[in-house]
Amino acid sequence: MSQLEKLPRMQGNEGLRLLEGLRVLDMTTSIAGPYATQLLADLGAEVTKIEKVGGGDDTRAWGPPFLDGESLWYLSVNRNKASVTLDVSRPEGQAILDDLVLQSDVIVLNMVPKVQQKLGLDFDRLHALNSRLIHVSLTGFGVSGARSALPCYDLVAEGYSGVMDLTGEPESGPQKVGTPAADLLAGQDVALATLAAVIERQRTQVGKQVDVSMVASMVRFMSPRIVPYLGSGDRVTRSGGRDSVIAVYQVFDTADDPITLGLGNDAIWARFWKAVDSAEYGALEKFRTNAARRDARSEIVAAISEVLKTRPRAHWLALFAEYRIPAGPINRVDQVVADPHLLDDGLFYAVDGEYGLVPQVGLGIKFDGQSAVHRRPPPTLGQDTVRVLQERLGIQEATLANLRNEGIV
Template sequence: MQKKTGDLPFTGLPRIDDTKGHVLLEGMRVVDLSTSIAGPYGTQLLADLGATVIKVEKPDGGDDARQWGPPFIDGESPWFLSVNRNKHSVVLDLAAPEGLAVLEKLLEKADVLVVNMNERVQRKLGIDHARLAPRFPRLIHASLTGFGLRGKRADLPCYDLIAEGYSGVMDLTGEAHDDPQKVGTPAADMLAGQDVAMAVLAAYAARERTGRGAQIDVSMQATMTRFMAPRLSSFLSSGELPTRSGGKDSVIAIYQVFDTADRQISLGLGNDAIWRRFWVAVGVPEPGLDPRYASNADRRAHRQEIVEKIAGILRARTRDEWLALFGENRIPAGPINRLDEVAADDELLRQGFLYQAQAANGPIPQVGLGIAIDGRSAAHRKAPPKLGEDTEAILSGMIDLAPDRIRKSEEAGAA
């Protein structure tokens, strides 16, 4: 049974009304054909920074993520709502000639096209770079796929789970005796979306110099594997194959989770000065001065005995007592928060990073951009759109499509 909106945790978040938001990308126009999480997250980042993002969705159901639930908030998927603010939704059937014709009118006014289809499907629909570039030479054409546009895997379907498995991150996540685990958030999706936004911005800056657009090819596998660069580089440099350890095998000694008298704590003793400060803070200065532990390499060699010493000390007091002491002594440490604790974090709430906004069907929760520009961090300009809610406004306002042409498109099933 679904809870009433008033009983949900987000109703305690601060309310934010639509604002002007960030304007660094004001004037950039993005046509977004992507669905699910990765592509929409990338275009939301651009929208949060001021770009106008036109989300083109299929007439029957729209973005796949609209159906991802439960939970739902007044019929809307929180997964969809999390990556689609500050956008305008237009319904077009790209398989219909009239729908493709309208899309091309939009591209005449656009700077960027984002798609998450492989090249075979792009060619079938007539939206591949090779076809569009001659007509729209200034267009930045960004493709986000599982394995890139070229190579033997180019046509294979992919989700976040699949990309994480390819990258090696699942093999190294979890306790030694447990099965491989994916990261607890769609990491490959979110990171690939960031790559799309980063590459688009680089191409946009280059176009200011050259006047030419670009073809961007983002692979979720490549993105997620780059995320593993420190671990992969370490293996390539040593031949030592790491195994799952519950995060207890960091190159930094000591850098892991410990038990306290009540709740767990994370502790990172990342350099020699912090190492020495830690032992003074806990009232046992001798290990900090012991020449056997003088360098990080020395501490790695004696990791197990050091961990046992620290574990015995930390079990004597509560987590919050240790966090207060470590904060006073500038020792990196933190809690292992549950999501309800994250949602109640007073600093995140003070920053307006977690908030609720008014959408078409009622209030919804949002997780902000979290980037302050000239002292301002609010990025909310528009709630995630209902399917097709901006079709008429965009088609008539941006490309001057006459009302009868819009009506004919709708009658033909193209919009």
């Protein structure tokens, strides 16, 4: 039985309805924008994904791996949406989009300003069309400034932010974060900013221009590193799994598998040494403060390493849980998805898609104890074109047939 077949099954349901009635046009591609609109969709918004005729979202081609012909990257950030194919570069397509804009609350784009203007999707034009529309741009460098026209991917944003320079072992070169961190953080910022703009619109009845930059989002993520540098002038360098501020905050080997261990305050420090039957060592005056322990870090790390290598990981994790000491395993992805606590929480599940089972990672946020967000699987390309254009715009079948023949939809 495959890992996919082992996942709990989830049926489509009403899901969360916090944003019910909010209509969002998703004109983004790749990861950051679709992740943002999936968050809104998970919370109950009606998200209509506008895709290129023939090809669709770029991530549909990102693979292998593919599942039943669909990219698993695409499937990770597009549930609870409808897919409409539309060529907005042609007058007929732009006219249809304008009609959808008139009915929508939010539009999310990941196009640089020049492309927005070329396609008639810039804030000024769409605001004139629908003054209540919240216009959200998600770009690499923002919609203004010297870099606003530059293309950007997650890798580029991570490099600009400084996070790559601080990731990895001291003796190695810079490393990218193991998940598209800039994409996901910027996507969360889009969802957050959209909701803030929706709340303001309740007071003003006027839409907003929202500008989210992947680089800015990623730089803000670096605040706990940047602010200490600005205040002290001390430049932080790569420290691998070891924190540069907390005296003991790193990975240690045990008799079998490694663990993470964070002794972040004086009380935890004392409990750790009590747990390993060396309370006297932990009580030494030279280890009284975190600053003092930082000065003696090499000695402390050597002492802890010697202790932890005597027993297997399971022993230490059980003991540290008893003494309330922050510690944990270093899981591989296959171990993460088998975690019984996460499975019980409904974080991993499978649903019936157009061609078979589709794996998903849930929202992980609960509202009144409810976190089941699934209403529908990620759509196949153009799956909802006819339904959306008929139901929302009243376009007749004969007209739709002509639009299809012309390659407009």
